[in-house]
Amino acid sequence: MTVEIHTEPTGPEERDGPREVDFAVTGARPVKYAAAPMLALDLQVTEADGAPVYMIALTIQLMIEPARRSYDDATRERLVELFGAPERWAVTTRSLVWAKLDVIVPAFTGTTTVSVPLACHYDLELAAAKYLHSLPDGVAPLALHFNGMIYYPADDGGLQMALIPWSKSIDFRMPVAVWRETIEHYYPGTAWVAVRADTFEALQRAKLARGLATLDACISDLLDDG
Template identity: 35%
Template sequence: MPDLTFQIDSAGIVPFAAVPMIAFRLQIKNRVPDEAIHTVALRCQIQIEVTRRRYTPGEQEQMLDLFGRPDRWSQTLRSLLWTHVNWVIPTFAGSETVVDMQVPCSFDFNVAATKYFAGLSDGDIPLLFLFSGNVFYAPPDSPLQVAPISWEQEARYKFPVRVWREMMDIYYPNSVWINLHKDVFMRLYRYKMQHGLLNWEQALERMLAEEVEVNW
């Protein structure tokens, strides 16, 4: 029966995808020699191990919405689930193969992972990859068989914040996404039409300017 191990070697931006996407270079090794691996139906849960890095005062301020004030972090700082990925690894010969595991990235600031990534100024993001699934294999002189991947299989990787920022700058240059309730959006839409404004930025800038004048 195959004895697979997993390791993340690097990460890069997937250009020209329909959504922002990171490709993690995944190395898979089989400790059992001379065993033909036909397919690996891989499932992967990716967690952000937020307690495995230090945070600057500016980053701590950015994390207020996620974890509260830093003096409470001993109670509130916990790992975050980023995403789940399903991936089919094709047949490979020999004891190892390398594939690009592509992970879509949201820029929705209602998503905790997006808030976390955007709140970091530099350094690395500590990620934990938890693997499961099934491997289809054929021992010498035997028919095709299937075996589960051990739930103990995992890999850690320090994902550079720089790569995430470069990816978002490529897909959403000088912009961010926000999610609004429909009634709030309709009020903003009416304001934009009533004042003859060309885009949403002009509408928000005018509203913010009016708010400043009222407060002063």
């Protein structure tokens, strides 16, 4: 068996087999049955010539691109904690890392669609979760950057491999409703906030001292006290 490794071809004369793939996200949906909040991106993979591919070992860097959408005044106010005063957003609305994903695309010919699972953290100390929680509706502008290796048959029956460079990128405008539906499915009517261990112990003591059943009731009671 022969093995050859190629980067992307520089001209038609080098095309002796499948070398390039294109990507598109065709949808996003909540994953209803998982151990933790998760949604799935439907990733369409197309080989440029419609030729067979053995598999693709793919890495995806998923970024949120806040500068690629507009915001009303109420949303701007919620995002001040992340980006500062709105008049400075031209320089402060930096990209936010959501996830780095490893995906195996199984054998296909022409076009296939794979489900890419994406964890939805609801820790509001994390920038990506804080940003998504701040959006009441509309879309979350995402950028997917791809890297990896395509494995495909050579004309002589051997195995060829082609690199997918990090320059291969696409955008996807994910409906905020998908993220909200996912979180609500796993944590109905609740939110998660990280606190230090000593703060947690203090809340526990206050809860017991006040004869309250839950930490939520204790926090509400403390807020009512001013």
